[in-house]
Every structure is written in structure tokens, then in C-alpha cells.
Amino acid sequence: MRIGQGFDVHEFCEDRPLIIGGVTIPHEKGLLGHSDADVLLHTISDALLGAIGEGDIGKHFPDNDPAYKGADSKELLKEVWRFVKDQGYHLENIDSVIIAQKPKMAPYIEEMRAVIAKLLEVDARRINIKATTTEKLGFTGRGEGIAAQAVCLLV
Ligand SMILES: Nc1ccn([C@@H]2O[C@H](COP(=O)(O)O)[C@@H](O)[C@H]2O)c(=O)n1
Numbered sequence: 001m002r003i004g005q006g007f008d009v010h011e012f013c014e015d016r017p018l019i020i021g022g023v024t025i026p027h028e029k030g031l032l033g034h035s036d037a038d039v040l041l042h043t044i045s046d047a048l049l050g051a052i053g054e055g056d057i058g059k060h061f062p063d064n065d066p067a068y069k070g071a072d073s074k075e076l077l078k079e080v081w082r083f084v085k086d087q088g089y090h091l092e093n094i095d096s097v098i099i100a101q102k103p104k105m106a107p108y109i110e111e112m113r114a115v116i117a118k119l120l121e122v123d124a125r126r127i128n129i130k131a132t133t134t135e136k137l138g139f140t141g142r143g144e145g146i147a148a149q150a151v152c153l154l155v
């Protein structure tokens with residue numbers, strides 16, 4: 001049995017779509033990154049890699065490698081999951097939280113769960129996604145960016 005945790009932050013920018021958990025969310029700003037900057041999929045990828053002692057997403061998909069410019073983070077997570085599976089592990093569950101003052105995530109959570117469950121080949125009940133503001137405090141509270149955290153258990 002192995003436990004893993006992930007944490008990621010991306011700052012808001014103009015002229016990019018906001019993609020979180022593989023779902024495009026209508027908002028006036030998107031997130032900046034070398035890839036599509038899907039902060040939730042990155043943190044889940046990091047949790048899975050952490051659980052198997054394989055570093056983090058930046059080790060496997062370097063942010064100075066042109067191959068990952070604009071990358072679809074769903075493809076990165078799929079590759080991480082293949083790597084985990086090849087080592088003989090099954091996913092017991094993931095619990096995660098998106099930390100964002102805006103926009104409201106609740107209307108998109110079920111779709112995110114379904115996307116992630118499909119990528120990880122598990123029932124959506126094994127994937128939990130929460131959202132919280134930081135009551136207008138700190139960089140997320142000021143609307144400068146979005147953070148996400150996740151834990152996973154592999155058996
Ligand atoms: N970006 C967000 C933040 C929060 N939610 C939902 O609202 C609830 C209350 O948030 P608090 O920060 O006041 O605790 C929270 O439990 C989430 O369900 C959201 O959808 N999107």
C-alpha cells in the first residue's frame with residue numbers, strides 16, 4: 001500500500017482557456033503554464049508519482065521540453081497512470097481540493113470526476129474533488145491564481 005500527495009499552483013493570465021480537471025470552465029482568465037496548466041490534473045499526477053517514489057510531473061515532462069508546450073494534461077495523466085499500473089498498483093482512491101476564489105467550481109465537479117475516473121480507469125466514486133475559497137486571503141484570495149492539492153492511495 002502506498003500513499004502520495006500533490007500540490008500545484010498556476011497563475012491567472014489573459015487569453016487562455018481555464019481548464020481544470022480536464023474540463024473547460026467559462027471564465028474571463030485562464031491559467032499560465034508550459035502545458036495547458038490544468039492545476040488539478042498536475043496535482044493528481046504528482047500524487048500518483050509520489051506514491052510510487054518517482055518524483056514529480058516536472059521530472060517526467062520537463063517544462064523546458066518543447067514536446068510539452070501546450071500539452072493536454074489529460075495525456076500526461078494517462079501516461080503517469082500507465083507507469084503506475086505497470087508497477088502493479090491499483091488505485092484505491094483520490095481526494096483533492098481546488099483552491100480558488102473564483103470561479104465557482106461546484107457546477108463542474110461531477111464532469112471533472114468523470115473525466116479523471118475515465119483516465120484512471122476507476123469508478124468515479126473513487127475520485128473526490130472539493131473546492132474552497134481562501135475567504136479572499138492570500139494569492140488565491142486576491143484572484144492571482146489557483147492552487148490544488150491531492151492525496152492518493154495505491155494498493
Ligand atoms: N471556487 C470555489 C470555491 C468554493 N466552492 C464551493 O463553495 C463552498 C463554500 O466555499 P468556502 O470557501 O466558503 O468554504 C465550498 O464548500 C465549495 O463547495 C466552489 O464551488 N468553487
Ligand SMILES: C[C@@]1(CO)OP(=O)(O)OP(=O)(O)OC[C@H]1O
Pocket residue numbers: 008032033034035036037038042057058059061062063064065068069071
Ligand atoms: C506540466 C508541465 C509540462 O512541461 O508544465 P506546466 O504547465 O508549466 O506545469 P507545472 O505544474 O508548472 O510543471 C510541470 C511541467 O512538467
